[in-house]
Amino acid sequence: MTATGLWNIAADLPDHPAVVDPDGTVVTYRELADRANRFGRGLQARGLEPGDTIVMALPNSADLLALYFAVLQTGLYVVPVNWHLVGPEVAYIIEDSGAKVFVAHSRFTGMAVEAGRDVDAKFSVGEIPGFRPLDELGEGSGRPDVRTAGAPMVYTSGTTGRPKGVRRPLTGANPDEVPAASMWFFGIFGIKPFDDHVHICGSPLYHTAVLNFAGISIQMGHTVVLMEKWDPEEMLRLIQEHRVTHSHMVPTQFHRLLALPEPVRSQYDVSSLRVMIHGAAPCPIETKRRMLDWWGPVVVEYYAATEGGGTSITAEEWLRKPGSAGKAWPGSVVRVLDEDGNDMPVGEPGLVYMKMGASTFEYHKDKAKTLAARVGDLFTLGDIGYLDADGYLYLCDRKSDMIISGGVNIYPAEIEGELAVHPKVADIAVFGLPHPDWGEEIKAVVQPAPGVTPDDALTSELLEFARSRLAKFKLPRTIDYVDELPRDPNGKLYKRKLRDAYLS
Structure with missing residues (x-):
């Protein structure tokens, strides 16, 4: 039986496809492992030691994944930043995380250029003034000299105040071994190693x-x-072409898939799907039912x-x-x-409060926020x-x-879920929004479907x-009404931006 783990698979099944880049280029396990080794050696050659950070x-690219695995085998922390942020926002994350290398x-x-002004080691895919080509990060062959498990350090989205990095202690584990928690997590969804699985x-x-x-x-x-870039019909085309079995999705993507005309949806074969996992936001009940009717119990x-x-x-169960x-x-x-x-x-x-075993974390450089989110060893994300x-x-x-409003708790997600299916x-x-008598009043901002006129008649129809x-x-x-709501590509709605526009 073939062992799991990038470097084990690269040794046993070197030509097995690991990544299909957005342009269709296939990167094998051997090629991905070699690239991760080269980047790992390059980071160590520049003096980075376990516990250091890169941003x-x-x-989405094989380069990103190779850099991610380079960090996972050299005991570093990697901060993947939202590239929709502006220079000062990324500069804050670079400084707060103590990053020694910035790759863009x-x-x-x-x-x-604006974010990386104070960083000495800067590398780029493509040309950026003051940055060296990423291909110059590492030469020769073989694995890095020091190999120990690294980890991602992800910054919260910062919908209120400055974003904070979630940083866990490094385990010191062998990077060739897949963490048991990873195998266990996929096991929850019935996803096994190999088994002809393809993830999109x-x-x-x-x-x-x-x-x-x-x-x-x-x-x-x-x-x-x-x-x-996610596109509903293109996703269906890729599912059919690559016989995709599983993915991670958000309800916004379901909504946009269902908005495709029925003749478009029905022309693609999605019978390969085994488990399409969604989270990140409540899914309107009617949207979920329609997806189950279309894709089945996956x-x-x-x-x-x-x-x-x-x-x-x-x-x-649902x-x-x-x-x-x-x-x-x-x-x-x-x-x-x-x-x-x-x-x-x-x-x-x-x-809602949660915990996972004895798992520990802290918000980097923010003990107050760490403690504010806790009750004993439980923590909350602020969800009701x-x-x-x-x-x-x-x-x-x-x-x-x-x-x-009027002393009654009202949940916008419920209202959004009902109107979203219109x-x-x-x-x-x-x-x-503030109201002098009721405390708050309910405001809805709608992005009309293509071809729909945003007028009083539409308002009357939606309210009815x-x-x-x-x-x-x-x-x-x-x-x-607006032409487009401020969402990031993963569907996260920046509601504060909308509300602040009215308050100002």
Whole structure:
């Protein structure tokens, strides 16, 4: 039996496809391992030692994954930054993380030049003034001299205040061995090593879950098909061409897939799909049902965090418990607490707290934030939810997004989920604005579907639709329209930007 792990597979099955780049170039396991070895040697030749940090701003590519694996075998931390950030934002992350090397793509030249001013060792894919070509990072052949397991250090999105890095202690493990937690995590979804698996990655690899899924897939002998920019029909085409078996997705992508005309959807063969995993945000119940009707019982949901712990639910369970994010993983604890740290009764919403075994983490250079998110050894992401009598978790919304109107708690995610399924709505955001009598009023901002005119008639139609599905106190007071909502490519909505525009 072939051993798992990038370097073991490279030795046993050197010509097995590891990565299909967005331009269609196939990179074998041997080629990916050789590139990771070269980068690892180059980093050590520049004096980096276990515990040091590098920052990378790269699009989805084999180069990004090779650099990631270079770090995983040399005991370093790697910070994959959101390349939609501007120069000062990335400069803050470089400084805060203590990065000694910055790697960027020429596509982001303006940001990279501004962000990397104070970094001595800078490398680029393509030409960036003041940066050396990435190909110059390492020469010769063979593995790096010092090999010990490194780790990603991911920064929170910074929707409130400065982003903070989630940093875990290094394990000192042998990088040739796939961490048991990785094998266990994929096992939750029934994904085995090899087994003709093909993973498709349509979201940016700077997201924690996206990088984890791609990295673990490679460690388990699966081919990873990379998309440079997610497009619904292109994803269907790649699923058919490469016989894709699994992926990590977000509800926004489901919504856009379902918006394709039926003749377009039906022309692609998706019978190879085995488990399409989604998370990151609550999925509207009707959207989930339509995906299950189309793809079958391969749509699996989970709720988890960079910091550790989570839940999952199969398609069969979800049909019994529609709207649930599932039960706690084996070894994970999920509790719903009030403001004083007491357990909420069954069915009563509160803050969702989690932990995973004895896993520990800290927000880099921010002990106060670390402690504020904890109750004992449990932590919270600030999500509000409740547990049913069988221990299944139902998510309501982020605490920071909750609207309090007339003393009543209102969850925008519920309103968004109902209106998102209207055929004339391409995207929607709901949030609260100050109101002199009620405390807050409900504002909806809608991105109309292509060809739909944003006028009073549409507002009337949407409000009438909402009245048939929501209580009166949950109805938006006003609806505005925009050409496009501010989302990142993984579907995360920057609601604060919308709200701040009204407040200013």
